[in-house]
Amino acid sequence: MANYLLDPSVCFLNHGSFGSTPSQVLALQDQFRKEMEAEPIDFLLRNHPKRWADCRNKVAEFLNAEPDGTVFVHNATDGVNAVIQSFPWKEGDQILTTNHRYDAVRNTFEHMVGRYGVEVVEASVPFPINGHQQIIDSIEAAITPKTRLIAVDHITSPTALIYPAEELVKLAHAKGIPILIDAAHTPGQIDVDIQTLGADFWVGNLHKWICAPKGVAVLSVAEQWREAIHPTVISHGYGQGLTEEFTWCGTDDPTAIYCAPKAIEIHQSQGGSSFRSAHHQLVQTGREVIAHALQVELPHPDSQSLYGSMASIPLPCSVEQAPDLFAALRTEDKIEVPIIIWDNRVWVRISGFAGYNRPEQYHQLAAALQKRLIGE
Numbered sequence: 001m002a003n004y005l006l007d008p009s010v011c012f013l014n015h016g017s018f019g020s021t022p023s024q025v026l027a028l029q030d031q032f033r034k035e036m037e038a039e040p041i042d043f044l045l046r047n048h049p050k051r052w053a054d055c056r057n058k059v060a061e062f063l064n065a066e067p068d069g070t071v072f073v074h075n076a077t078d079g080v081n082a083v084i085q086s087f088p089w090k091e092g093d094q095i096l097t098t099n100h101r102y103d104a105v106r107n108t109f110e111h112m113v114g115r116y117g118v119e120v121v122e123a124s125v126p127f128p129i130n131g132h133q134q135i136i137d138s139i140e141a142a143i144t145p146k147t148r149l150i151a152v153d154h155i156t157s158p159t160a161l162i163y164p165a166e167e168l169v170k171l172a173h174a175k176g177i178p179i180l181i182d183a184a185h186t187p188g189q190i191d192v193d194i195q196t197l198g199a200d201f202w203v204g205n206l207h208k209w210i211c212a213p214k215g216v217a218v219l220s221v222a223e224q225w226r227e228a229i230h231p232t233v234i235s236h237g238y239g240q241g242l243t244e245e246f247t248w249c250g251t252d253d254p255t256a257i258y259c260a261p262k263a264i265e266i267h268q269s270q271g272g273s274s275f276r277s278a279h280h281q282l283v284q285t286g287r288e289v290i291a292h293a294l295q296v297e298l299p300h301p302d303s304q305s306l307y308g309s310m311a312s313i314p315l316p317c318s319v320e321q322a323p324d325l326f327a328a329l330r331t332e333d334k335i336e337v338p339i340i341i342w343d344n345r346v347w348v349r350i351s352g353f354a355g356y357n358r359p360e361q362y363h364q365l366a367a368a369l370q371k372r373l374i375g376e
């Protein structure tokens with residue numbers, strides 16, 4: 001059984017930002033670190049390439065990705081930066097994203113505006129929303145002859161919405177446009193099949209819902225782009241292909257990578273897809289309980305195609321009240337949950353992780369929100 005070090009006195013409902021890694025995985029990481037300190041040259045020079053490749057092969061198998069196109073990066077931000085900074089931009093090119101994108105990723109796009117004169121276009125995806133067609137239609141409507149790359153989330157951060165990634169890849173390719181899927185939240189939250197998805201670029205974290213140690217994510221690159229993509233830090237492997245370039249980006253601690261297969265093994269032993277469904281069921285309960293307590297409308301139908309292990313619920317308060325509400329929940333009620341300002345409204349984004357969350361915790365949050373926002 002997996003064991004977690006979370007402080008039991010906190011009602012922790014923010015696995016979506018950062019979750020807790022099982023202590024079995026941390027113990028393995030400790031062992032690797034001891035080995036590294038006992039024989040640094042063996043560990044980092046002689047043994048690293050094979051260990052890195054073995055881990056990469058196991059992770060690629062779990063994600064159904066081609067091993068030759070799959071590399072480790074530190075996090076989703078790093079993976080998105082590798083693609084965006086390597087992409088052959090020309091002045092006037094447009095990057096098409098949506099209004100639900102992650103702010104740090106938007107900054108990566110903005111950086112290209114100053115550097116290459118590209119333009120960032122945001123399709124406006126409605127929220128509240130009824131279904132996937134509205135997402136597809138909004139993105140299609142924002143495509144122009146200048147759209148050079150579509151860069152969209154698989155699961156959005158502020159709104160916790162699952163985008164129809166397969167249909168979006170088909171749409172992009174029908175228009176002859178490459179597509180980057182920001183799947184930061186996807187591995188361990190919903191099923192992943194990178195080869196069937198067929199995106200040009202795919203980036204996903206293992207340190208979120210797979211609970212690997214912090215600092216391990218995957219970048220998967222379609223064959224035709226592999227020569228073009230370089231890591232954010234250029235080192236010894238430059239020009240020698242994707243694997244060589246990403247295996248070594250300067251001296252670093254690779255132990256999070258080495259623990260990724262163990263984290264996947266634990267995830268599978270917890271049930272794999274049934275574990276992921278158990279996360280969803282927690283959130284399904286949570287969003288109903290909170291919406292009922294606050295008498296607010298939920299922003300989308302109760303469909304597993306629209307949300308996974310997170311859900312955003314609108315709060316009946318003003319944007320100005322949000323910081324105080326967040327602070328009071330955390331310090332007085334001992335509830336860790338993100339209060340998000342998005343589209344000029346305030347949202348609470350709940351997470352459900354079946355390894356340590358329980359339905360009562362959503363009742364606790366609902367009662368705290370009710371007391372603070374409605375006063376009953």
Ligand SMILES: Cc1ncc(COP(=O)(O)O)c(C=O)c1O
Binds near residue numbers: 185
């Ligand atoms: C959609 C999306 N992209 C990128 C990131 C960045 O992930 P990381 O901090 O691991 O780089 C996040 C983080 O939550 C995210 O939600």
